[in-house]
Amino acid sequence: MITRRKFVKGTAITAFGTGLSTAIPVDLLARRRRVPPGEKLVVGLIGCRQRGFVNLSNFLRQPEVECAAMCDVDRNILETRTADVLKLQEKKPDHYGDYRKLLERKDIDAVIIGTPDHWHCLPFVDACRAGKDVYVEKPLANSITECRIMLEAARKYNRVVQVGQQQRSGTHWKSAMDFIRSGKLGTIRRVNIWANFNYGAGRKKVPDTPVPEGVDFDMWLGPAPDRSFNASRFHSVWRMFWDYGGGLMTDWGVHLVDMALWGMNVDYFPKSVVASGGIFANQDRALETPSTLNVIYEMEGFQMTWENNGGVQVGPFGQAYGLAFVGTNGTLVVNRRQWQVFPEVEEGATRMEDPGVFPSENNSSFDHVKDFIKCLKNREKPAADIRIGHDACIYTHLGNLAFKTGDRIAYDAGTHTIVGNRKATELLTPVYRKPWKLPDDIN
Secondary structure: OOOOOHHHHOOOOOOOOOOOOOOOOOOHHHHHHOOOHHHOEEEEEEOOOOHHHHHHHHHOOOOOEEEEEEEOOEHHHHHHHHHHHOOOOOOOOEEEOOHHHHHOOOOOOEEEEOOOHHHOHHHHHHHHHOOOEEEEOOOOOOOHHHHHHHHHHHHHOOOOEEEOOHHHHOHHHHHHHHHHHOOOOOOEEEEEEEEEEHHHHOEEOOOOOOOOOOEOHHHHHOOOOOOOOOHHHOOOOHHHOOOOOOHHHHHOHHHHHHHHHHHOOOOOOOOEEEEEEEOOOOOOEEOOOOOEEEEEEEOOOOEEEEEEEEOOOOOHHHOOEEEEEEEOOEEEEEOOOEEEEEEOEEOOEEOOOOOOOEEOOOOHHHHHHHHHHHHHHHOOOOOOOHHHHHHHHHHHHHHHHHHHHOOOEOEEOOOOEEOOOHHHHHOOOOOOOOOOOOOOOOO
8 A cells, every 4th residue: 555645545536538638627737736745646657659648648637646757768759748748737757768767766656657568567567566556558468478477466566557458447338248248138149359440551661770869779679679670660550560569459459358358257268269360451561460360269158259450440330340249139239439239130020129329428548547546545456457457468369379370279377378289388478688587586
């Protein structure tokens, strides 16, 4: 527990909005000035460019939250985001190029990790060791072994962890899950999941160039293999390369697969996973992950499928992405905009009543931050606790692993192996580039 601050004893939580909007309530700064120093929640941000700063902006819409420090390998990003922070608070945050220096600070209660996926595990484990609570972006990690290590670290050091699977805090998502579990859909035999996005086709290929001024590219690579600098593998497009991310499967998969697991009350790993796909339509693009991919998860009592198509944004039910829970009485279709049911028709009559369309309130990201802050006070598990992030992330990595090996695979969490498949088991664990070392002293 954060014992040195009254903050954890019950300061108020007030909602102000989401995202990167600069429309700040006029009284925010004045209310922030009135918060006694001992009642503040002090946070640090590691990885400032995109989602990390979206999260920080939601934190700073709470008058009792203060950002004391920001860390990024790109000094240009640090300067830009500092200007943005100063629209939300008067105190300029300190800058760091090495996250370990930020974690040495005793005044920081919690950290936000918004780095590329291959840079989640090390700062997460080090933050837990340093006694910091953590809000970490999804997917939890870039490998299954890293997921396991991060779960063990969070539990060993008794940290509150919120994984950025913000749909767990979405009002309309909760109502959709309640409806799915009501039984009105009948027997749900299948959950289909799809994600079609233009960015999944990768960026146009460009030649290598010198490292941009102000960028510590060696630090950006971190534990990943040494590579020359190329803009098509850097800011915002790194996730289409295996060293740094897992393509659409892990980027959107953790969000959508997580909803399938939630809706179907799944607390186990699939009996088997098989996948097929490739780069069929985007050979002129810079990417390694499959822009076309299908994954079949063998579950208990139903089947779950994943499909992604990079470079297109048309999908089932006219939606670029979403889930369809296929029941004997009707199919519930849900995404971030809304959920609705398509009743089955038999002999001219529907098998169930149409409940109508339930639109989103677009509040999930901000409510996810509020939930984390609440749990910092009461030390309870937040909406997307580390276990939830761990399980959803492993599901998505299993999809990629089945694609890479071309085999039907089954994961044994007890032995941390792919059953009967040494090659696939070896791929569970990344090889870190020296001097970085995969944490191996958590247990």
